[in-house]
Amino acid sequence: MTNFSDNFALRGRNTFGLDAEARHWAEFRTAAELRDILLRCREQGLPWYVLSGGSNIILTGNFPGAVIHPAADGIALIGPGLVRAEAAVVWDDLVAWSVERGLGGLENLSLIPGYAGAAPVQNIGAYGAEAKDTIETVEYFDAATLETVRIPKEACAFGYRESVFKGSLKGRAIVTAVEFRLTPEADGKYAYNIGYGDLHDRVMELGGPSLRNIRQAVIAIREAKLPDPAVTGNAGSFFKNPVIPAAQAAELRERYPEMPGYACNGGAAVKVPAAWLIDRAGWKGFRSGTVGVHPKQALVLINLGGATAQEILNLARRIICDVEQKFGVTLSMEVNIL
Numbered sequence: 296m297t298n299f300s301d302n303f304a305l306r307g308r309n310t311f312g313l314d315a316e317a318r319h320w321a322e323f324r325t326a327a328e329l330r331d332i333l334l335r336c337r338e339q340g341l342p343w344y345v346l347s348g349g350s351n352i353i354l355t356g357n358f359p360g361a362v363i364h365p366a367a368d369g370i371a372l373i374g375p376g377l378v379r380a381e382a383a384v385v386w387d388d389l390v391a392w393s394v395e396r397g398l399g400g401l402e403n404l405s406l407i408p409g410y411a412g413a414a415p416v417q418n419i420g421a422y423g424a425e426a427k428d429t430i431e432t433v434e435y436f437d438a439a440t441l442e443t444v445r446i447p448k449e450a451c452a453f454g455y456r457e458s459v460f461k462g463s464l465k466g467r468a469i470v471t472a473v474e475f476r477l478t479p480e481a482d483g484k485y486a487y488n489i490g491y492g493d494l495h496d497r498v499m500e501l502g503g504p505s506l507r508n509i510r511q512a513v514i515a516i517r518e519a520k521l522p523d524p525a526v527t528g529n530a531g532s533f534f535k536n537p538v539i540p541a542a543q544a545a546e547l548r549e550r551y552p553e554m555p556g557y558a559c560n561g562g563a564a565v566k567v568p569a570a571w572l573i574d575r576a577g578w579k580g581f582r583s584g585t586v587g588v589h590p591k592q593a594l595v596l597i598n599l600g601g602a603t604a605q606e607i608l609n610l611a612r613r614i615i616c617d618v619e620q621k622f623g624v625t626l627s628m629e630v631n632i633l
C-alpha cells in the first residue's frame with residue numbers, strides 16, 4: 296500500500312516559500328499506486344490535490360486532505376522524434392535532454408521551472424513558443440473511473456495558459472506522462488524560432504541559430520530578468536497578459552502611443568503585456584513589508600521574506616484595482632490558488 300506521510304510541511308515544495316502543511320503527502324510512480332491513493336481518499340472522504348514542482352501556486356493555508364505528488368521521472372525516445380516524459384521529469388532537464396540529442400521544439404522553453412506533467416496543464420509558454428506546439432499526446436489517470444486515458448493534443452483545448460486540465464477535467468485528471476513530437480535539427484528543415492523580443496540579437500551574438508545557442512540565449516535572458524526562486528520566493532508571471540477589444544486598444548494608444556500590443560483573434564483583439572500596464576501604473580520595484588514587485592520584471596510578485604499568501608494576494612488585488620482604474624483593463628491571475 297502507498298505510504299501517506301502525515302502533517303507534511305509544504306514550505307520547501309512551493310517556489311513562493313509559503314508556509315503550509317498537508318494533512319497527508321502521497322507520492323506515486325505507477326498507475327496502480329495512484330489508484331491506491333485515490334481509493335484511500337475516497338474511502339476516508341479526503342480531498343486531494345496534485346502538486347508537482349510547486350512553481351505556479353499560492354498555498355493559502357493547510358490542506359485538509361492528501362497532496363499527491365508524481366515521482367516517476369523517465370524520459371524515452373519512443374519513435375522518430377517522439378519523446379515520452381513521465382510526469383515528474385523536471386521540465387528543464389527534458390529541454391536539456393532534447394537539445395543534447397539535436398531534437399528541436401522545446402529550446403525556447405528553457406529554464407521554466409516545474410515538472411513535465413504540469414506543462415500541458417498550464418500550456419507553458421515563453422519566447423514565442425508554447426508546450427502545445429510540440430505536445431502530441433497526454434496520458435492521464437482519471438480519478439473518476441480509476442483508469443489511464445490517452446488523449447491527442449486536439450482534445451486538450453489548449454489556449455493561452457489554459458487547457459482542458461484546468462477546465463472540464465480539473466479535479467479529475469492527473470497527468471502521468473506527456474509525449475512530444477520534436478524535429479531533428481540535422482534534417483536541415485527545422486525552423487528556428489528567434490523572432491521574439493531580444494532573443495534574435497542574443498542568438499546572433501552566440502554565432503547564429505542552433506538549438507544549443509537558442510537554449511543558451513534564453514537561459515541568459517531569463518537569468519538576467521527573473522528572480523531565482525531559490526533566493527527570492529516567486530511564482531513567475533503572476534498575471535496573464537490581458538486580451539482587449541481592438542477598439543479599446545486604439546483608445547488606449549491615443550493616450551499612450553508607446554503601449555505595446557500584439558493583434559490576435561484575426562485583428563478583433565489585442566494582447567497587451569500586463570508587465571507594461573503594471574510598470575506604467577508605477578508598481579515596478581514596489582515594496583511593502585514582506586511583499587513586492589520585482590524591480591526587473593513587473594509581472595513577478597516576490598516574497599521579501601516571511602510573506603503570507605494573504606499579503607501576496609492583497610498586493611495582487613491592489614495592482615488589479617489600480618490597473619483597472621488607470622487603463623480600464625482587468626488583469627487576471629495566472630498563478631493557481633489552493
Ligand SMILES: Cc1cc2nc3c(=O)[nH]c(=O)nc-3n(C[C@H](O)[C@H](O)[C@H](O)COP(=O)(O)OP(=O)(O)OC[C@H]3O[C@@H](n4cnc5c(N)ncnc54)[C@H](O)[C@@H]3O)c2cc1C
Pocket residue numbers: 310344345346347348349350351352365382407408409410411412413414416417418419420421460468469470471521522523524529530531532631
Ligand atoms: C521563476 C519562474 C519563472 C517562470 N516562467 C514561466 C514561463 O516563462 N512560462 C510559463 O508558462 N510559466 C512560467 N512559470 C510558471 C511555472 O513554472 C509553470 O506554470 C510550470 O508549468 C508549473 O509546474 P509545476 O510542476 O511547478 O506545477 P505546480 O505549481 O506544482 O502546479 C501548477 C498547477 O498544475 C496542476 N498540476 C501540476 N502537475 C499536475 C499533474 N501531473 N496533473 C494534473 N495537474 C497538475 C496543479 O494542481 C496546479 O494547479 C515560472 C515560474 C517561476 C517560479
